[in-house]
Amino acid sequence: MSSVDLAVLATVVGSVVLFGGAVVLAMGWAFRAGQFENFDRGSRSIFGADEPVGESTDAFPGESA
Template sequence: MSTAFLMPTLVIFGMMIAMSASALAALYWATQDGQFVDIEKNAECIFDKDEPIGKCTDYFPGQAPQPPFNNGK
């Protein structure tokens, strides 16, 4: 085998091992820190009182639903 083939292969496998180890470390930290204990509560923590859960309040410009036209009444 030539070193032209061997070096990139070693670099790729080294990166794969490093990324896998960091993913496993993050998973271990999350389980030890209690991130998976109450998934529903953690999923809803991004909402506040002004934004009801399940109702979309963020829209791209020009795509928000238009309020009904009441003709000034």
């Protein structure tokens, strides 16, 4: 293996370790913060009080909803 091959390998392995560690830390934070406790409440949070849940109210211009 040449020095360029080793540099590329070290960069790839280092990136995998770095980003993998970031994912583990982010998932740990999400579990500790309770982000995965109530999916139903989170899924309904995007609807307004007067908007029907589960029904499409948006349409492309020129089409009816």
